[in-house]
Amino acid sequence: MQKNWSRHLRYTLAGLSGITLAGLYLGYPVYGLTVGLAFYTLWTLGQTRRLAQWLANPNADNEAPQSLGIWGDLFDRLHKLNQNYLETRDRLRARIDRIQESTNAMRDGVIMTDARGAMEWWNGAAEYLLGFRRNTDQGQYIYNLIRTPAFTSYFDAKDYREPLELHSPAKPHIHLQIQISLFGDDDRLIVAKDVTRLHQLEQMRRDFVSNVSHEMRTPLTVISGYLETLSDSADELPPKWQRAVNTMATQSFRMEALITDLILLSKIETGEQTMNDAPTDVGALARQICQDARTLSGEKQHDIIFQASSTQRLKGDENQLRSAFSNLIFNAVKYTPAQGRITVSWYTNSSGGHLSVKDTGSGIDQVHIPRLTERFYRADPSRHKDTGGTGLGLAIAKHVLINHDGSLEINSRLGEGSEFVCHFPQERLIEGAKE
Ligand code: ADP
Numbered sequence: 001m002q003k004n005w006s007r008h009l010r011y012t013l014a015g016l017s018g019i020t021l022a023g024l025y026l027g028y029p030v031y032g033l034t035v036g037l038a039f040y041t042l043w044t045l046g047q048t049r050r051l052a053q054w055l056a057n058p059n060a061d062n063e064a065p066q067s068l069g070i071w072g073d074l075f076d077r078l079h080k081l082n083q084n085y086l087e088t089r090d091r092l093r094a095r096i097d098r099i100q101e102s103t104n105a106m107r108d109g110v111i112m113t114d115a116r117g118a119m120e121w122w123n124g125a126a127e128y129l130l131g132f133r134r135n136t137d138q139g140q141y142i143y144n145l146i147r148t149p150a151f152t153s154y155f156d157a158k159d160y161r162e163p164l165e166l167h168s169p170a171k172p173h174i175h176l177q178i179q180i181s182l183f184g185d186d187d188r189l190i191v192a193k194d195v196t197r198l199h200q201l202e203q204m205r206r207d208f209v210s211n212v213s214h215e216m217r218t219p220l221t222v223i224s225g226y227l228e229t230l231s232d233s234a235d236e237l238p239p240k241w242q243r244a245v246n247t248m249a250t251q252s253f254r255m256e257a258l259i260t261d262l263i264l265l266s267k268i269e270t271g272e273q274t275m276n277d278a279p280t281d282v283g284a285l286a287r288q289i290c291q292d293a294r295t296l297s298g299e300k301q302h303d304i305i306f307q308a309s310s311t312q313r314l315k316g317d318e319n320q321l322r323s324a325f326s327n328l329i330f331n332a333v334k335y336t337p338a339q340g341r342i343t344v345s346w347y348t349n350s351s352g353g354h355l356s357v358k359d360t361g362s363g364i365d366q367v368h369i370p371r372l373t374e375r376f377y378r379a380d381p382s383r384h385k386d387t388g389g390t391g392l393g394l395a396i397a398k399h400v401l402i403n404h405d406g407s408l409e410i411n412s413r414l415g416e417g418s419e420f421v422c423h424f425p426q427e428r429l430i431e432g433a434k435e
Helices: 002-026 029-056 069-105 124-130 149-157 196-232 239-270 282-300 318-334 366-371 393-403
Strands: 109-113 119-122 164-167 175-183 187-194 303-308 313-315 341-349 352-359 407-412 418-424
Touching (some): 029 069
């Protein structure tokens, strides 16, 4: 470019000098120079106009103008740059089209929003599942289109480790699982999966368990009643029947307990048991359960200590909380050898309210801890044969805590005792004594 420029300068100066010399020869050197300069200025203006016209529409079909000297060079270079730019643009457009085509082929809804939730792009499945419309919803805030409060708080909380489940705003029979990922400058990539079938199966499973439990309850009550009457007058029975009747009575009571727990669990899980968020005095509740635990401990004479360092109360359902806490405290009694110590504490801090149940019992191997809250999961079935448990206690406790926006923490080591802590969020705590 530098070389071309100096050549252009040389030619221009030579041209001007030639015209000036011709003017000098004719006796008008100043006119000669003026005519030369005017000619050069007009030519330059002409080239500038051609450049401006070409730049106004520099598409691939519009050939760059041809010219001499530095202008020709400039047009060539600009043409090449434009050509490169158009090629890159076409390549990127093809790539974007391909990505959009593939996301359009997805059965999951995909939506891109900015940090404030303004919708930038979404695929065809999102239109079907969530009822978005391409021509009217561009730039709309997503929480104006998915108006469920749970979605707004999920979107704002920025804690997307767990997905959110909700009904489609456009088609209420569709059950969706929403998962959000952050990218770029706090922008959001939202994936909506249709989990209706899974949801229906889960519902069928719950209904089945609940119906079977209800159906079994009546005949079992009758059998238990007769067995109880027979046990009361066991002395009148032949000796070989006495053992049989006692074993039958024990097993039917176990089955009754199992069915009661199954019904309770299905009610807590399905939300059939309506939650009552009245202020609950957790301290008083846990103290009462500890009292029952002392009776349960009986001859095993556990040292059951209760301590409450907070008078704050918890917004929650007292019946559900009683089920959760008694399962944990009674488990501690069941799995702690005689004279062991069980410490129950209620305390609050900046992260919320916590009820801890600590024992000096048999403890649990680490491998079992992640699965302990599954229904009927037992750390060591042989060890728990005689505890009379149903295998549902921790599942009930977990679901009660989920209903209270809380969580269950389990710390335990084999042979070193266990600690079960119920965590409740700060928002559920309220101050002081009853009004
Ligand atoms: P279960 O009716 O068998 O007690 P749970 O759901 O209450 O059923 O408990 C599940 C399993 O967790 C128990 O079978 C037991 O293996 C283990 N577990 C629960 N609490 C304790 C505890 N305090 N100490 C030792 N193991 C425990």
